[in-house]
Amino acid sequence: MNKDNSSDHIPLSVPHLDGNEWAYVKECLDTNWVSSAGKYVEKFEARAASYVGRQYGVACVNGTSALHVGLLVAGVGADDEVVMPPLTFVAPANAVRYTGAYPVFVDVRPDTWQLDVGKVAEFLKEGCHWSGKRLVNKKTGRTVKAILPVHLIGHAVDMDPLMALAREFDLVVVEDNAESLGAAYRGRKVGSHGLIACLSFNGNKVITCGGGGMVLTDDRQLADRVRYLTTQAKDDPVENIHGAIGYNYRLTNMQAAMGLAQLEQLDSFVARKRQIARRYQSELAQVAGIVHQQVAGDVLPSYWLYTILIDKKTFGLDSREVMQSLRQAGIESRPFWHPLHSQKVFADCYSFNVSAADRLYREALSLPSSVGMTDAQQDRVIDLIRSLGSASGSKK
Ligand SMILES: Cc1ncc(COP(=O)(O)O)c(C=O)c1O
Numbered sequence: 062m063n064k065d066n067s068s069d070h071i072p073l074s075v076p077h078l079d080g081n082e083w084a085y086v087k088e089c090l091d092t093n094w095v096s097s098a099g100k101y102v103e104k105f106e107a108r109a110a111s112y113v114g115r116q117y118g119v120a121c122v123n124g125t126s127a128l129h130v131g132l133l134v135a136g137v138g139a140d141d142e143v144v145m146p147p148l149t150f151v152a153p154a155n156a157v158r159y160t161g162a163y164p165v166f167v168d169v170r171p172d173t174w175q176l177d178v179g180k181v182a183e184f185l186k187e188g189c190h191w192s193g194k195r196l197v198n199k200k201t202g203r204t205v206k207a208i209l210p211v212h213l214i215g216h217a218v219d220m221d222p223l224m225a226l227a228r229e230f231d232l233v234v235v236e237d238n239a240e241s242l243g244a245a246y247r248g249r250k251v252g253s254h255g256l257i258a259c260l261s262f263n264g265n266k267v268i269t270c271g272g273g274g275m276v277l278t279d280d281r282q283l284a285d286r287v288r289y290l291t292t293q294a295k296d297d298p299v300e301n302i303h304g305a306i307g308y309n310y311r312l313t314n315m316q317a318a319m320g321l322a323q324l325e326q327l328d329s330f331v332a333r334k335r336q337i338a339r340r341y342q343s344e345l346a347q348v349a350g351i352v353h354q355q356v357a358g359d360v361l362p363s364y365w366l367y368t369i370l371i372d373k374k375t376f377g378l379d380s381r382e383v384m385q386s387l388r389q390a391g392i393e394s395r396p397f398w399h400p401l402h403s404q405k406v407f408a409d410c411y412s413f414n415v416s417a418a419d420r421l422y423r424e425a426l427s428l429p430s431s432v433g434m435t436d437a438q439q440d441r442v443i444d445l446i447r448s449l450g451s452a453s454g455s456k457k
Pocket of ligand 1: 125152206237239
């Protein structure tokens with residue numbers, strides 16, 4: 062790519078503002094359309110929805126709020142349970158708790174690192190029973206209401222069998238597609254399967270509004286309900302009559318303007334992320350002790366963050382030691398999230414068979430994956446990892 066920034070700090074994942082961001086945001090400022098109404102909000106919603114293959118999009122202040130209202134309109138409420146992976150950023154689990162429901166943590170697959178649909182089936186078939194029309198978790202006595210597949214780091218959960226399970230057990234599916242915008246599963250964009258899918262436009266995501274999120278659905282009534290709840294549930298906006306407990310969750314026109322400019326570049330960003338991933342794959346393929354994520358044959362990942370597993374026994378160093386050495390060289394990397402099932406705040410949540418998540422947490426390290434990273438910068442990352450492996454006597 063472009064110039065060699067060899068003395069520079071190499072960040073994990075930073076925004077790439079290379080399109081109409083300035084022009085669109087300036088137009089908002091010039092025309093005084095800076096708040097939560099305006100043409101950019103509508104354009105951004107329509108374009109994001111059609112990109113993913115959805116009928117409706119409702120923009121929100123962030124991905125967490127999108128998940129919160131998405132779960133609410135899907136019918137999740139107090140003392141229900143929502144099946145989700147323990148290996149994820151905390152936001153979807155927090156969103157479940159905001160509704161008064163509880164996550165049930167079911168393990169991820171050791172190869173693709175995504176929610177293990179086979180274990181979800183096992184939990185639903187063996188860990189639950191029907192009480193009238195209620196599917197009840199035998200251990201907690203709570204009603205299982207929904208599945209929340211989190212598509213991790215640009216890859217995808219195996220959605221067809223998951224949707225079949227949801228139909229069999231009468232569960233709603235709310236997809237967390239914060240990390241996999243642009244990825245595809247069996248020829249369809251990820252985020253187009255569940256009743257609802259949620260996006261994040263946080264600063265480190267594939268595209269960003271600074272902060273932002275969106276609820277996507279094909280159901281008109283649900284989209285209207287999301288719009289209503291995210292704008293304080295106003296039945297009469299003049300007299301200020303409210304028909305529900307609402308939220309101030311709407312995205313501003315300025316942020317949507319930036320989001321639209323970013324969305325216009327999404328395909329090229331994803332193409333660049335794929336290039337970065339291919340280079341990491343080929344250049345680190347021969348390094349003993351480094352394990353790459355398995356891509357399911359029916360998934361075309363968007364590679365939001367390229368992540369490797371480091372097997373200390375073979376590589377000689379563990380993921381944290383490698384992270385430390387990279388940091389000393391000005392290179393940012395990051396381990397996976399501490400599994401949620403072993404965090405104090407979720408101690409009262411049920412977990413089912415979560416050993417793969419624990420191992421991945423110990424071994425995973427996400428590497429710099431910014432769209433604007435140069436080849437020379439990526440070479441620095443690759444060379445250092447290789448030399449760490451050989452210096453520590455990694456075994457072929
Ligand atoms: C899987 C996942 N879900 C939800 C979120 C929350 O999005 P936001 O930060 O926009 O609230 C994030 C990241 O931030 C995420 O990685």
